Amino acid sequence: MTENVLISPSILSADFACLGAEVAAIDQAGADMIHIDVMDGHYVPNLTIGPAVVKALKPHSKKPFDVHLMISPADPLIEAFANAGSDLITVHPDAGPHLHRTLQSLRNLGCKAGIALNPATHADVIDYVIDDIDLILVMSVNPGFGGQSFITSQLRKIETLRRKIDNSGNDIILEVDGGVNPITARDCILAGASALVAGSAVFKGAGTYQQNISALRGIPASQVA
Ligand code: DX5
Ligand code: ZN
Numbered sequence: 001m002t003e004n005v006l007i008s009p010s011i012l013s014a015d016f017a018c019l020g021a022e023v024a025a026i027d028q029a030g031a032d033m034i035h036i037d038v039m040d041g042h043y044v045p046n047l048t049i050g051p052a053v054v055k056a057l058k059p060h061s062k063k064p065f066d067v068h069l070m071i072s073p074a075d076p077l078i079e080a081f082a083n084a085g086s087d088l089i090t091v092h093p094d095a096g097p098h099l100h101r102t103l104q105s106l107r108n109l110g111c112k113a114g115i116a117l118n119p120a121t122h123a124d125v126i127d128y129v130i131d132d133i134d135l136i137l138v139m140s141v142n143p144g145f146g147g148q149s150f151i152t153s154q155l156r157k158i159e160t161l162r163r164k165i166d167n168s169g170n171d172i173i174l175e176v177d178g179g180v181n182p183i184t185a186r187d188c189i190l191a192g193a194s195a196l197v198a199g200s201a202v203f204k205g206a207g208t209y210q211q212n213i214s215a216l217r218g219i220p221a222s223q224v225a
Contacts (some may be wrong), residue, residue, distance in 0.1 A: 001184065006195035008033035008175065009213070010050065011057075012146045013199030019053070020060045026202065027061040029209035033088070034065045035177070035197045037146075043095055044144035051077070051084040051191035051202040058085035060195070066135075066197075068116065068177070070143045071095065075102055079120070083111035085106050090114030090137050092124050103132040104139035116177075118143060120138045123160040130168045136161055141178030150179030155191045162192025182215040188217075 009031050014022035023034055035114060036054060041047040048208035054065065067223060072095035081089055089111045093099045099115070106113035114135035115126060119142060138158055141148035158176060167220045177197035185196050197201045202212045214224045 002189050004177075005185070005189050005193065005200075005217060006032040006173065007195045007213050007216055008035040008195055009039055009202040009209075010035040010146065010177070010197050010199035012037040012099075013016045013203040015203075017178075020057060022100045023057050023060040026213070027063050029202075030213045031061075031063055032065040032196070033064045033203075034061055035068060036086075038067060038069045039073055040071035043092065044070045044117055051080040054081060054084040054086060057218075062074075062089055066090070066114075066175075068197075069095070070116075071222075073097065075105065078102065079107060079109060082106070084112050086111055088112040088114055088135060090116050090135060092118065092143070093121070094118070100129055100132065103129055107132070112174075114175075116143075117157065119154060123157050123164065126164065130164065130170060130172075133172060135171075135173040135175055135195075136165070136175050137175045137197075139178055139186065140176050140184070140188075141182070143178075148179055150181075150184040151189075153186055158188060158191035158193055159219065165192075180216065182218070183217045186218060200223070 006036040007193040009026045037047040061078040067086040068090045074091045103113045112134035116137040175195035176193045180198040211221045
């Protein structure tokens with residue numbers, strides 16, 4: 001059922017001059033989570049927001065804050081992001097140096113722990129931490145920018161990860177991030193994704209966020225109130 005997929009709009013594509021209002025707008029439009037892309041200009045060639053902005057946005061939505069850290073190293077900053085109101089924090093395993101320790105720290109801080117796999121990263125990277133994670137984020141573009149095209153080879157990785165999650169019996173969200181639009185969303189869901197991040201597909205056209213989110217669930221505009 002595509003309707004059940006969790007939608008986590010990426011505010012990277014929002015109007016940065018009025019981020020609080022944008023977060024409230026996607027909340028009202030039916031977002032299940034709020035995806036916040038944190039970039040450091042080092043792990044990825046772009047620079048975005050820090051914990052102070054996450055804290056400032058928190059009062060604008062009660063939906064879980066799904067914070068994607070594209071920073072290296074992540075460890076020195078995860079406590080600040082946890083204290084700022086992040087409900088779920090995702091790190092990249094190659095942002096190092098000790099993934100297992102980072103995942104433990106996230107849970108000790110009261111956050112759900114996520115692990116993000118870049119397009120060339122093998123699905124097996126999760127094997128020895130599958131009991132330590134609440135979310136797997138499949139990057140279907142190279143991290144750093146919104147508006148890129150979906151890399152179709154990642155569908156096979158989603159299928160592989162779906163099998164691994166089901167075999168584990170653990171309750172793990174399988175999220176896809178990058179180039180997600182109504183067409184690629186359907187492919188991701190069929191491959192086994194349970195959550196979708198979308199930036200440009202949600203934030204295109206003011207006043208149409210509800211239709212845009214519904215379209216990712218496979219619901220046509222004519223059926224959206
Ligand atoms: C890329 C980010 C994504 C990005 C998605 O590094 O992690 O969350 O904002 O943007 P779209 O949906 O436009 O590909
Ligand atoms: Zn992201």
